[in-house]
Amino acid sequence: MAISKVVTGSAAACSGVQSGMTLMLGGFGLCGIPECSIAELVRLEVNDLTCISNNAGVDDFGLGLLLQKRQIRKMISSYVGENDEFERQMLSGELEVDLIPQGSLAERCRAGGAGIPAFYTPAGFGTEVAEGKEVRKFNGKPHILESALTADFAFVKAWKGDTAGNLVYKATARNFNPMMAMAGKITIAEVEELVPEGTLNPNEIHTPGIFVQRIFKGEGYEKRIEQRTVRPRQTESNA
Amino acid sequence: MAISKVVTGSAAACSGVQSGMTLMLGGFGLCGIPECSIAELVRLEVNDLTCISNNAGVDDFGLGLLLQKRQIRKMISSYVGENDEFERQMLSGELEVDLIPQGSLAERCRAGGAGIPAFYTPAGFGTEVAEGKEVRKFNGKPHILESALTADFAFVKAWKGDTAGNLVYKATARNFNPMMAMAGKITIAEVEELVPEGTLNPNEIHTPGIFVQRIFKGEGYEKRIEQRTVRPRQTESNA
Amino acid sequence: MLDKNGIAKRIAQEVRNGWYVNLGIGIPTLVANYIPDGMEVEFQSENGILGMGPFPLEGDEDADLINAGKQTITAMPGAVYFDSATSFAMIRGQHVQLTVLGAMEVAQNGDIANWKIPGKMVKGMGGAMDLVASAENIIVAMMHTNRAGQSKLLEACSLPLTGVGCVKRVVTNLAVLDIREGAFHLVERAPGVTVEEIVAATAGTLVVPDDVPEMQIS
Amino acid sequence: MLDKNGIAKRIAQEVRNGWYVNLGIGIPTLVANYIPDGMEVEFQSENGILGMGPFPLEGDEDADLINAGKQTITAMPGAVYFDSATSFAMIRGQHVQLTVLGAMEVAQNGDIANWKIPGKMVKGMGGAMDLVASAENIIVAMMHTNRAGQSKLLEACSLPLTGVGCVKRVVTNLAVLDIREGAFHLVERAPGVTVEEIVAATAGTLVVPDDVPEMQIS
Secondary structure, eight states: OOOOOOSSSHHTTTOOOTOOEEEEEETTTOOOOOOOHHHHHHHHHSEEEEESSSOBBBBTTTTTTHHHTOOOEEEEOOOOOOOHHHHHHHHHOOOOOOOOOHHHHHHHHHHHHTTTOEEEESSSTTTTGGTSOOOOETTTEEEEEOOOOEEEEEEEEEEEEETOOEEEEGGGGTTTTHHHHHHHEEEEEEEEEEEEEOOOOOSSSOOOOOGGGEEOOSOOOOOOOOOOOBBBOOGGOOO | OOOOOOBSSSHHHHTTOOTOOOEEEETTTBBBBHHHHHHHHHHHHHOOOEEEEEEBBBBBBHHHHHHHHHOOEEEESOOSSSHHHHHHHHTTTEEEEEEOOOHHHHHHHHHHHHHHHHEESTTTTTGGGGSSSOOEETTEEEEEEEOOOEEEEEEEEEEEEEOOEEEEEEEOTTTTTTHHHHHHEEEEEEEEEEEOOOSSSSOOOOOOGGGOSEEEESSSSSOOSSSSOOOOOOEEEEO | OHHHHHHHHHTTOOOOOTTTEOOSHHHHHHHGGGGGTTOEEEETTTTTTEEEEEOTTTTOOOOOOOOTTSSEEHHHEEEEOOOOOHHHHHTTTTOOOOEEOOOOOEETTOOOOOOOOOTTTOOOOOOOHHHHHOOOEEEEEEOSTTSSBSSSSSHHHHEEEEEEEBBOOEEEESSEEEEEEEEEEEEEEEEEEEEHHHHHOSSSOOOOOOOOBOOOOO | OOOOHHHHHHHHHTTTOOOOEEOOOOOOHGGGGOOOOTTTOEETEEEEEEEEEEOBBBBBOTOBBBBTTTTBBBEEEEEEEOOOOHHHHHHTTTTTOEEOOOEEEEEESSOOSSSSTTTTTOHHHHHHTHHHOOSSEEEOOOBBOOSSSSSEEEESOOOOOBSOOOEEEEOOOSSSEEEETTTEEEHHHHHOOOHHHHHHHHHOEEEOOSSOOOOOOO
């Protein structure tokens, strides 16, 4: 039997998070973000944070909530549009921003979790991303050396999780969550459904519990949609 | 809708395999090996093969069948015990053997499939595995540079697969199969159950069909057990 | 002259049966609407889906199912979800046969700039740098000139690069052009557009063959 | 003097609640039998399972469910299966708290040799090089001397290395020894074994404190 990783809620889960730390936060846009943990980080009023996350939320949701309170000193992301306060802080120099190609960001997180300190990728060669980085040719094609990323705390959001910390994500809400779960010194998972150990099919688990130190059932998920795009329904008579 | 990758059987699946090629074969010991494809390779009498596989089978099963017919010129593996014919060919110099740490083998296959030409790992530093390889320190710890592996054909065995090539493995029969599926220029999947596109839950697929070029339903699986270890059952009266 | 849908229609003609295709935001997204019936193509979205379907019916949208443009989508039969590392393994490992994306500038050596304008808010490159650095087959979909009427097909890019020497073909509102041997090669004219108009709108070196057929777009 | 089960029992005392543990083939495998009731430990087998259980009941064996020794096993509630790359991500990424493995030789600087004897058939290192290169906490379980009666605790390994400077603790049939500052440090004596016997059986530099307690093994 595995030890239970369950904590009672976001406050207990975020115990130990301090100003100045490096955090990873899963999600793509507002999809699959650790809503409850972000809310707790706002309450904790920790600041001077370095946040590694593919995006930076919108003005009033996701990481935008931490930006509003000026809790973030540096963002490491691949795309940071859709956020006016972000733009203001970045242009004013209050916020440091390190932009990384999305695939390199994902692979650097995985590498951090997998004990691979560095790897070569073609992404970014010949661009400003390559500045200061080693370039080496493999099979005649130039690649740049990218290093692993890790974090003091990683916050991930899953659909289901068990008491041993095993996680299952839903659809495209998986995105960066599995790699960040691997790369956190302490990884905190929030889930919509928390089930007893042995409930999840061991063949269908996306993140093995070994990567998760704390798990809790999140409450009141808003799961906001950033771009609601739909097709109109035919009227009943045409169906 | 995805194009159907289905071929009628192992003969059609192995079309194009030629002497002198580099092949990857999934499996750990005899668990999760592509039995039907191996049988077909024996029938095809292709030789001078380089086989990348964690193990080399036993004398009369798995890759041992190809060794019996002297079809393999070189093995790239992490562990090659349990095979007398292998030992004979290796000691006589008929067979070239490249031994690689198991984790490096897995990661090198993944890298080959993921467009990562090389990465650093601590495994093997200070040993003969490091001979001729670049050594570099990261965080004060020495690592060696390992390169990606790819293959002309990769043969993998899955539990279930659909016509689009999506695969689900069972239990520890997963092992090297997913990475080798990624690393084959042409990847051939044999499955115990072949189901229509749309039947598998898209959340529970281990190998996305994009990595698979041909799929067929294998017949007559022996699924031999290498070390049958069991606990005796209590008698009914004690139950 | 083509509109955006016309550009998408022309690019759809480049798609082959059985291909996996990644479509960028903007004009490239429209390409999915013009794949001929019976052609089996799977769309990859780099946030983690293969087998992307059309937008959901009203009321069916799911916050957990979006594309790389953060739009709600559906999944086709045979779809599969995966994490971002696996997604870019597909892209970097050249398992995706075609990438279509927009650009601010394309140079005659195949360089592309589409992510940053100095002095303006930088939103980031997203997955574009990974896509252009790895894809074997990159088609740029864009207008031939910018809003100021200046050519976007240049001798050299003036904006910060997204990738070097990677673009093979450009489809604009005026023409189809191939990039090879350090020059743009005119392949087709858009309906009603003359070679002279294309020459005038192209700042980079343009090689014009004797015969430049007009695009066949239904 | 301990037998193999005694060595395993002593090593089981090193395990802490909540740890993930990888046990090598041979004596290390026996450690699983001596984890105290109520202690929650998960066993990782590098072929792709976390939460390995005991051997199956007769007739329940499944060819698709084996451990790294290729033995049929069972899965505990909460178990999870994964591929080999993920498995070694756990190992290399130091998510496994304890690795126990056997050795042919251990040196006083922490080097270990356990995979190859020149002139004999080489079976390969399997996962051992990955395990010893990465684990923060490596315990070697072995007999103090080889069949010829020669010490396996040496000033320097004579056999090809599996890893360098990685072994922190050795538990043998005679003693528990820590490795630090380039020497073996005697920590405990096996029941009935004298310090003199241990000194005689140890070829490498051995630091013996004034007080060497006897192991407490129930």
